[in-house]
Amino acid sequence: MRTSARFLQQVRCLYRFHRGEISANRLGKTDKVSIFNHPVVGALIGREADRYLNQSLLFFRAVCTSGGSCDVGGAGPLLEYEKRIISGELVGGDSFQIDTLQALQRLYEELVEHEESCQLDRYKSSQKSGRRRWLWSRFMPQSTYSPVKGLYLYGGVGTGKTMLMDLFFNQLPSNWRKKRIHFHDFMLNVHSRLQMHKGVADPLEVVAAEISDESILLCLDEFMVTDVADALILNRLFCHLFSNGVVLVSTSNRAPDQLYEGGLQRDLFLPFIETLKERCVIHEISSSTDYRKMGSAENGYYFIGKKYSGLLREKFHQLIGAEKPGPQVVEVVMGRKLQVPLGANGCAYFPFEDLCDRPLGAADYFGLFSELAPLLFCINYMQFVVYMEKFHTLALEGVPKFGIHNRTAAYRFVTLIDVMYENKARLLCTAEASPVELFERIVTVMDAQKIYPRSSSRSKKTDDIDLCVDNELGFAKDRTISRLTEMNSKEYLEQHEANVKDNKTPQK
Structure with missing residues (x-):
């Protein structure tokens, strides 16, 4: 995947050089050598770079979808990102965004590979309601952790975390059990569900069963814990969710160890951080660029x-x-x-x-x-x-x-x-x-x-x-x-x- 992504980056770099958007001084030493000495790409100098760029992407996509040896796959956030940059819809990102896209592409491919074992297809998954599933688990306790780990993206403001997660989410098959929601909205929904299940021995287990029945892949934007009520239930809630096979993808401005820093009764929140690290790959976007500005x-x-x-x-x-x-x-x-x-x-x-x-x-x-x-x-x-x-x-x-x-x-x-x-x-x-x-x-x-x-x-x-x-x-x-x-x-x-x-x- 990295080789293919690197090649696309080089083609795009040549395209911008040919159009006069960047000078030779802006090209790195490695880029100069690999681009201008490439047997195919080098021959483009003085020709129609636009035409070749479009054809190369079409060929690249065709190889991927026809079972060729391309290792990026026929779809996913990485190719969609390149397509949007070429069309002018997005500004070309820095190496940190590319690195994050590769992590999202890997997750995308793992989910596609394990679609059946993760029970992502909503039409093939069990039709039991959350409460019925919870009642059945009383008699037949079982844990079905997903074979795929989630992804926790964190970094500074304006680095494109939400855009990249949305890019990933929008490439997922429409028949999957998936949800993209803001963290504030998600917790409001959790508390409303808890009110409905008062009197149950463990209402959080019932709520987690309902959520996982609706969405196995959960994308939470702006993970930020400021409320003590949220902090006290997050570990138990997500232990149940992960046990039900939920895969979490989230964005945050804070590293996991910095979540709810200085909050009331934080010692009761700390186990959640360990749970998060265990079930998610932690990925930092280190870019200092604020694309919003x-x-x-x-x-x-x-x-x-x-x-x-x-x-x-x-x-x-x-x-x-x-x-x-x-x-x-x-x-x-x-x-x-x-x-x-x-x-x-x-x-x-x-x-x-x-x-x-x-x-x-x-x-x-x-x-x-x-x-x-x-x-x-x-x-x-x-x-x-x-x-x-x-x-x-x-x-x-x-x-x-x-x-x-x-x-x-x-x-x-x-x-x-x-x-x-x-x-x-x-x-x-x-x-x-x-x-x-x-x-x-x-x-x-x-x-x-x-x-x-x-x-x-x-x-x-x-x-x-x-x-x-x-x-x-x-x-x-x-x-x-x-x-x-x-x-x-x-x-x-x-x-x-x-x-x-x-x-x-x-x-x-």
Whole structure:
């Protein structure tokens, strides 16, 4: 696989050189020797590189699908990645992305090879419900660990983790039992299922049986543990899931050993880290490139200063068109409701305090922007059917600078941006400062020690009294800053407009 992937990289490198996109100085020594001395590729100099590139890929794919000796396989994320780069849909990644794609390609091929033993085909797998499977396991205990290990991808913000995982997921056969879901949304669903199975000896075992019955391959995006309730159940939940044959693919900004660092009762969480390492290959994307910031970032709808409150409302009214805005109510989960101060035509207007300075969480934000959670409840429990107003745009007034005085609001704002980004929603806002400056008082323990070194734990008079030392928030802020930057880029806003036009439906 590496040889074939290397060859494609060399062809693409020659293509860019021929087009004048890169100079000879940008080519590595190995690339120069292997490309220009290649008996076939070398003959292309001065010819139509475009034509050869397309033909070589077609030939490469044909060999792979006809049972030839090609070791990449006839499909998978690696070839799809190359195809999208050639078409201009993606920017060529660095060696770290290529390395990650090779890991995903290996996993893809292993899953294809073990499709039957992993029971991935939904039409061939058992039709027993989760509860019936759990009852049967009471009499016939058994463990069916998957012969294939999962993959845990972690790295800095904007390195393409989500894009690469989605690339992998979208190449999987449609008949497989698979699910791609944000970690926040996944845990909300777990807690809702637990409520339904109160009174059972081990409700987590029943929930795990239900989840594994629906999805053997589970792709979780943005694995980040901040809630003590989640931390206390994760090990038992995933022990049951892995025992039922589930294969986990996840992305995270944190290495496994850094998950829930400094959290309450972390000693009870530590066994989960070992379980994760045992059932997943841990892969770091070491790239320092933030691809979200490579777009043509503009101010977009991000206005700095209170003086723009009037402009924010003006933009809001422009977006809703002729419709008259008014208060609306959104059903969340388990009978809860969220009051929307102003809403119309898929656009919602909130003061920051109403959305991030109240006891709200991921469930409320998913209720505003996502239809995924209600769909899950509708399928499994008829009494939980809810009809939710889905918004694609949020106007948020008065985002403040964050510090120790409003740390909980900062956590909610981070979660809000995560949910909006996951659902490709548009953000209009007024803020006290730029995205970077909003979080400048949020630091990790290591950063705090660099800023204010001391030999004792006593505070110094020169310390910033509003400095918030919080490892989880300190790591999460980089992701939020990166996403805010991308959400105000020309590319993101144009894609949002296209999505709204394609998916526009009458309001309920």
